[in-house]
Amino acid sequence: MKSATLSMNELQEAVEKLPDDALAASRRAALAHLRQHGLPTTHDEDWKYTDLAPVIDISNRSLRQYSVTPSSEDLDSVVNEICRSIDADWLVIRNGVIDQRSTEQLDNAGVSIALLSEFGGETEFSAPLSNLNAALLHDGLRVRVTDGAKIDRPIGILLVDSVAETPGMSQARVEIEVGANSTASFVEYHASTGASEHYANHIAELTLGDNSHVDYVRMQERGSSHNHTSRLVVAAGRDSVFNHCAFDLGGRLVRNDLHIDISQPGSSVEFNGLYLAGEQQHIDNHTRADHLVGPARSTQEYRGIVTGRARCVWNGKAIVHQGADGTDAAQANHNLLLSERAEIDAKPELEIYADDVKCSHGTTIGELDEAALYYLRTRGLSKHDAKQVLTRAFAQAIVGKAPIAAMHDMLEEKIAKHLGPLLAGVDA
Amino acid sequence: MLEINNLSVSIGGAEILQGLSLEVRAGEVHAIMGPNGSGKSTLAQVIAGHADYQVTAGTVTYNGQDLLELEPEARAREGIFLGFQYPVEIPGVNNAYLLKAAVNARRKHHGLPEIDAFEFLKLAKEKMALLDMDPKFLNRGVNEGFSGGEKKRNEILQMAMLEPSLAILDETDSGLDIDALRAVAEGVNALRSEDRAIVLVTHYQRLLDYIEPDQVHVLSGGRIARSGDKTLALQLEEKGYDWVREAANG
Numbered sequence: 001m002k003s004a005t006l007s008m009n010e011l012q013e014a015v016e017k018l019p020d021d022a023l024a025a026s027r028r029a030a031l032a033h034l035r036q037h038g039l040p041t042t043h044d045e046d047w048k049y050t051d052l053a054p055v056i057d058i059s060n061r062s063l064r065q066y067s068v069t070p071s072s073e074d075l076d077s078v079v080n081e082i083c084r085s086i087d088a089d090w091l092v093i094r095n096g097v098i099d100q101r102s103t104e105q106l107d108n109a110g111v112s113i114a115l116l117s118e119f120g121g122e123t124e125f126s127a128p129l130s131n132l133n134a135a136l137l138h139d140g141l142r143v144r145v146t147d148g149a150k151i152d153r154p155i156g157i158l159l160v161d162s163v164a165e166t167p168g169m170s171q172a173r174v175e176i177e178v179g180a181n182s183t184a185s186f187v188e189y190h191a192s193t194g195a196s197e198h199y200a201n202h203i204a205e206l207t208l209g210d211n212s213h214v215d216y217v218r219m220q221e222r223g224s225s226h227n228h229t230s231r232l233v234v235a236a237g238r239d240s241v242f243n244h245c246a247f248d249l250g251g252r253l254v255r256n257d258l259h260i261d262i263s264q265p266g267s268s269v270e271f272n273g274l275y276l277a278g279e280q281q282h283i284d285n286h287t288r289a290d291h292l293v294g295p296a297r298s299t300q301e302y303r304g305i306v307t308g309r310a311r312c313v314w315n316g317k318a319i320v321h322q323g324a325d326g327t328d329a330a331q332a333n334h335n336l337l338l339s340e341r342a343e344i345d346a347k348p349e350l351e352i353y354a355d356d357v358k359c360s361h362g363t364t365i366g367e368l369d370e371a372a373l374y375y376l377r378t379r380g381l382s383k384h385d386a387k388q389v390l391t392r393a394f395a396q397a398i399v400g401k402a403p404i405a406a407m408h409d410m411l412e413e414k415i416a417k418h419l420g421p422l423l424a425g426v427d428a
Numbered sequence: 429m430l431e432i433n434n435l436s437v438s439i440g441g442a443e444i445l446q447g448l449s450l451e452v453r454a455g456e457v458h459a460i461m462g463p464n465g466s467g468k469s470t471l472a473q474v475i476a477g478h479a480d481y482q483v484t485a486g487t488v489t490y491n492g493q494d495l496l497e498l499e500p501e502a503r504a505r506e507g508i509f510l511g512f513q514y515p516v517e518i519p520g521v522n523n524a525y526l527l528k529a530a531v532n533a534r535r536k537h538h539g540l541p542e543i544d545a546f547e548f549l550k551l552a553k554e555k556m557a558l559l560d561m562d563p564k565f566l567n568r569g570v571n572e573g574f575s576g577g578e579k580k581r582n583e584i585l586q587m588a589m590l591e592p593s594l595a596i597l598d599e600t601d602s603g604l605d606i607d608a609l610r611a612v613a614e615g616v617n618a619l620r621s622e623d624r625a626i627v628l629v630t631h632y633q634r635l636l637d638y639i640e641p642d643q644v645h646v647l648s649g650g651r652i653a654r655s656g657d658k659t660l661a662l663q664l665e666e667k668g669y670d671w672v673r674e675a676a677n678g
Contacts, residue, residue: 375516378476379526379586380504380533389529393520393569 008035015135022120023137030134033125040128049313049345050255050284055199055227056132074193075162085410088156088187095161096138096170103141110149110182116140116173127257129229133171133203140173147179147209154185154215154404159202163194163226173203180209180237185404190220190228197252198223202230208240210264215403216244221414222251224279231257236296239266243403246273247411248283249418255284263292265326273302274398276415277310277342278422284313287331291319294354295326303398305391307338307422317349318359325356335365336394338423384423391419429454429625430475430495430594435486436650437467437474444470446650447486452594455622459636459661460629462647463669468629469513471647472598476510477503490594504530505537507593511583511600513629518570523582526570527552527589534590555588558618560611577608584615595619596627601635613638633665646672 011034015027039056040047075094083090089106091113092099103113117139125131145151159172178184192198200222208214222228228251236242248254260269275283289298304312318329335344348361368390376386392415399411430452437445444467452458462468474481475488477500488495495503518526532542543551553563559581571579580600587595597616601609616626616639628635636644636658644660645652646669653672654660664672 369516371516372518374478374500375512375518376521376526377500378504378510378512379530379590380501380537381529382501382533383499385529385533386501389521389525390518393518396520 011135018136018138019117021117023117023139026121027135027137030125030131033131034128034135037128037131039132046286046315049311050253050282052229052253052255055229055253072162075160078191078193079158079160082158082160082189082191083156086154086156086187086189086407088154090156090158091141091143092158092160093141093172095168096172098139098141106155108151108153110146110151111155111184112144112146114142114144116142116175121173121175127231129201129231129257130203133173133201136169136171137173138171140175142175143177145176145178145182145184147181149179149182149184151182151184154187156187156189158189158191159200160190161192161194161198161200161222161226163192163196163198163223165196167197167199169199169201171201171203175205177207178209178212178214181211182209183213185215186217187404187407188216188218190218190222190230192222192226194223195225198226200226200228202228204230204232206232206234208235208237208242208267210238211240212237213241214243216242217402217404217407218244218246218256219414220246220248220251220254220256222254224250224281225252227251227253229255229257232259234258234260234269236260236262236264236267236269238264240264241267242269242271244269244271245398245402246271246285247398247414248273248275248277248285249414251281251283253282256286258285258287260287260289260298261292262290262296262298262324265293265295268297270298270401271300272398272401273300274395274415275302275304275306275312276395276418276422277304277306277312278308279310280308281310282312283310284315286313286315286317288317289319289329290321291324291327291329291354292321294324294357295328296324297328299328299330301332301334301398301401303333303394304335304344305338305395305419305422306335306342306344309339309341311343311345313345313347315345315347315349316361318351320350320352320354320357320359322353324354327354327357327359329357329359331361333363334394336391337365337367338391388419388423391423392416395419429491430627431487431489433487433489435474435488436484437470437481438484439470439481443484444481444650445474448647448651450645450652452625452627454593454625456642457620457626457628457639459641459644460627460647461631461633461644461661461664463673464631466647467650468631468647469598472510472513472596472627472629475503475508475596476500501533504590505534507534509587509590509592509595511580511587511595511597513599513602515571515574515579515583517572517574519572521570522566523568523570524552524566527566527586530586531589552585552589555585555615558588559585559615560607561585576603577605580604580612581608581615584612588615588619591619593623594625594627596629598629599631600628601630601632609635610638633661636661648673
């Protein structure tokens with residue numbers, strides 16, 4: 001299949017219709033980059049398994065979704081339910097439009113919020129999806145945690161799309177700067193309603209000040225006809241601690257990029273993830289940790305439960321650059337493949353150019369443990385229940401790593417809810 | 429309660445049991461002894477319903493019904509319990525969760541409501557005290573990181589909670605120190621009753637010092653070569669299994 005190309009004229013038209021604000025210049029610059037470099041195709045190594053063509057074919061897509069009043073009872077109830085389910089100070093972005101009530105309500109001396117439409121933004125033009133995002137961005141958020149602040153309550157960022165009858169597309173951007181010696185936690189939550197097709201593209205940047213500590217949970221629970229790409233770029237400061245845990249429980253075509261730069265010594269980053277996929281879902285997680293200096297530690301474990309005709313990709317890259325001695329990098333990816341037609345592409349990549357390093361990686365793809373299934377059945381559990389229990393236990397290993405402990409029960413419930421229908425198809 | 433007639437079983441093409449017959453009545457404790465590889469564990473697994481073992485001939489009847497027709501979970505709900513020689517570690521599944529799910533599966537099968545959370549905890553703690561187990565084990569993954577002795581105690585705890593009609597304990601004594609052996613034996617003895625049967629599969633006579641069997645059987649060559657009362661176990665201890673083998677062949 002030939003990759004569809006972006007219609008530049010339509011894109012330009014859409015860009016020109018956006019307000020003339022502080023983002024106007026970066027939109028035009030991004031458009032120029034897009035014109036020159038286009039969007040990735042499956043010929044690009046990083047996009048070998050994920051074909052964006054159907055997603056970025058904008059010919060019949062509304063690029064002006066932000067102009068649709070993003071309020072409906074349906075959407076409001078989704079927003080309310082999510083905001084209630086996790087105790088956090090919520091910032092809400094509906095269809096790419098920032099809900100300014102939510103930003104004004106946030107009342108925390110240690111946190112300040114600004115709109116990119118007022119202050120502009122610096123866009124990283126190296127990543128193609130960042131360009132698309134910058135070109136079509138209606139508005140974005142800048143969140144700053146003051147030096148030395150201890151923020152107890154998580155800051156929630158809810159990105160929710162209500163999809164109208166015509167297929168749509170939305171862009172969101174959040175820049176977070178956590179000051180030196182401060183502690184904060186974030187929940188990034190993606191959800192959507194509506195049956196029509198949709199594509200949401202999220203770009204986030206996170207700068208960790210020296211000696212800061214950040215916990216971060218990303219939850220993606222989009223509708224089954226909604227496509228999603230996200231990119232989080234993290235710059236870790238000296239002696240900083242970053243714990244990230246990602247949950248992909250929904251969506252149709254999903255691609256997440258997590259890129260962590262360790263350019264100061266002493267930092268410790270951990271990023272874990274869980275993906276559940278069934279039917280024809282496609283979930284791709286690409287992670288990359290650049291160890292530019294040592295000593296520093298990065299560990300990651302992603303787990304997947306894949307059934308139906310779903311396809312999941314995990315590509316974990318760790319690059320230990322020359323001179324980054326004292327690096328400790330570990331990566332693991334474990335998958336439960338519950339159907340013969342499902343597919344997993346697992347690719348650990350270690351590139352080591354330093355001498356004194358400790359690196360490991362491991363990947364497994366398997367089925368449920370027959371001995372454990374039998375053991376549970378001899379205790380009276382039905383085959384179906386035994387499978388449920390073991391599958392949930394497999395997922396539980398990642399839930400336990402989610403750094404915001406108050407979310408564990410909620411995560412467990414969500415996972416059980418999404419696993420139910422996935423396992424219903426697996427022979428009972 | 430349990431009637432085994434002329435049972436032949438093979439696994440992976442190798443015939444392990446060859447025409448074994450055994451009858452166990454309610455209220456009885458039977459010990460099945462025999463050298464390694466004589467088919468003791470095979471017998472235990474066939475009764476529990478392990479799919480890898482193929483029954484090539486014979487019948488197994490439990491309370492009048494054809495046991496071989498039933499799935500492992502149906503056998504468990506009907507009151508059969510197998511204490512594993514090698515209990516399986518299941519990380520991520522809470523011990524309390526499994527106990528409760530097991531108790532409730534059985535209760536549901538018998539038309540009873542689910543056990544009350546408070547009742548469950550009280551009962552579990554009572555049984556754990558009897559087995560000299562730390563209540564903390566309730567919140568650990570099933571057998572996860574347990575020592576050999578802890579795993580065996582955990583099997584007996586499950587048995588005590590489930591109150592089976594027919595308990596088969598496969599080498600429950602292996603790898604136990606004397607304190608653990610006493611605790612396990614106490615758990616088993618507490619369960620002895622008129623309407624219950626217990627089958628102890630064991631290699632050594634030692635366990636029978638603590639749990640006195642009504643009948644002792646010696647397996648050899650895939651069938652029961654000799655049966656007797658508890659003195660048979662003592663004879664075996666003295667003369668070794670070769671004595672039975674020779675007697676069977678001669």
